Amino acid sequence: MRKFAAILSLCLFTLMLPLSGVAELTIEITQGVDNPSRIAIPPITQAGRSLPEDVSKIISADLERSGLFSPTPRRDMLSFPATAKEVYYRDWRILGTEYLVVGKAVNQSGRYKITFSLMEIHGERKVFTKVVEGPTTQIRDLAHYISDQVYQAVTGIPGAFSTRVAYVTAIPVNGKMTFQLMVADVDGARERLLLDSKQPIMSPAWSPDAKELVYVSFETGRPAIFRQKLATAAREQLTNFRGLNGAPSWSPNGKTLALVLSKDGNPEIYTYELSTRKFTRRTTHFAIDTEPNWTPDGKALIFTSDRGGTPQIYKLAIATGRVERLTFRGSYNARPRLASDGRTLVMVHRDNGSFHIASQDLVTGDLRVLTQTYLDESPTVAPNGAMLLYATKKGNKGVLAAVSLDAGVKFLLPARRGDVREPAWSPK
């Protein structure tokens, strides 16, 4: 199945049109919730002087992208308060604003310290005042931190604006495909190139500390699994078996990888102890077993297998080796990922002949198709479990798209050039 996917993806890559420009991701919101909370974020400055990045604009964009907030345009604001004391609630009530974030920055020897408050307009009260500080180079991180705090205070769910996403782009250069492994902030900014290859790169997955990636690269002429540190870009080849070496997934404690090898003749799930470099075969079935992923407690693996005649999702308890089938609706369920609650399963589900992303509640068994786009694949859930990213097609271009787990909010992250695929949302 993996092999199939690889061939399929290669075919898809060759369909692309050459386009010029930078491959940075941009965001188009396609569907928001019916009643987003109105929030205003006046400019956050350093005693009137602007900061190297427009912090309040970053926060507005973050919150708007969540679909749960509708930011008040800056040109409509009657005043730009910077502290809770300077707020005239009447000014904001007129605009219909429900929440207000005010803040001011201080520069202390190359570090910014931002003091910010969240105000609730109808109740005329301050919800909190917090302080965040960091080096001038990380001003975007400070902005995302503020977004996280505001989002959590209003919705009760931790924010995921400080996270990153890894993905693979395929760009035609002089008629030949170039594959790039990229990491960017989840808002698409600060895109960074990790690996550039003439051969396909697939299946990036994060380490639990979000400091490393594992992925499959065909650079040696056949698929092999590599690990790479983000900070130093140092990399190491982990596998070099005949046949498939694919779909690596890092265990929650960071000590073990789950992966697929076909060295014994048939695609099977193995675990690989990073410290001892020991492989352990976990499945023994003549059917194809692939796409392993850990449960959040690290005690079990979920994977795709066609041992029941059609591709379905199974759960394997590591300690006992007991296998249990999880999906029963539809003739195709694959590429499983569990949200951090360990209960919400997301996967690629075939529904009336087309492939969509669906979520299934493992306790109640309720299945819900979340997307309506075409040829959806590779779902990856945000660490807060509120949203997921997936790869889909727009025109004949591969793009990333996001959908909230309640299917209320949807947006696209099209790249300006080339195809984007295989997103992996960082665990923090």
Add this chain to the structure above:
Amino acid sequence: MRVHASLVFLGFFLSIATQAAAPVEERSRQHQPVNTTVPVPQTPVPQIPEVQAPAPIPLPQAGDVHYQIQVLQDEVRTLRGMVEELNYEVTQLKARQMDDYMDLDRRLSAAAVGGAAQPSRPVTAGASTETASIPAGIPAAGSPDETEHYSNAYNQLKAGKVSESIALFKEHYAKYPNGKYVANSYYWLGEIYVLQGQLELARQSFSTVVDNYPAHRKTPDSTFKLGQVYHLLGDKAKAKALLEKAASGNDNAARLAQSYLKENF
């Protein structure tokens, strides 16, 4: 799947190929002793013993075994799938039966204790006092019940279950008369009535939003829609006044109203 199918195919092909090739070779071997004087340069010598050694029967048999294993494996997978699915259904049925039994048991014992004492009352009462006692983090967001009730109604509408959503929207404003989503409920009812061609009901719903919630975010949309409804009802003057009011804003409804005015007046 693919891989298996192609292997089966290969097995077939091999067995046919060997069967087809064997007779030809054998015939040419039989001819040889007759025409001893004529050398046969085109048939290379080492080929004959090679074909001779493995008699034509064992090879197809090996292919057969392989083929049979494939067939059996496919069969086992199909059966396994069926067993898994049946097992799941049985578990589901058992759970449902248990639920039904518990429900029946509860009703019976309630009836036995206090005649027609409401069986589910204590449960809901407990739940509602619990939610009430939780300190609301930020009040204006609407109580969770209220929000949930409204989004349920809205989701029914999105799912195309119109009659259910009408009932739920009506229930919503009856249940939460001072709630956050009352105007929204009237607005969506208006939209539904327009679609159903019940213009008088639509007029009432949109008027409620426009008259009672002048500052609500659904009001510009409602003004535009109300204008449209009056236009459809034939009251051109009222329609025009409302549409012009809606068109004077700077939002989506204003743009819609402007183009509607341009097209119809």
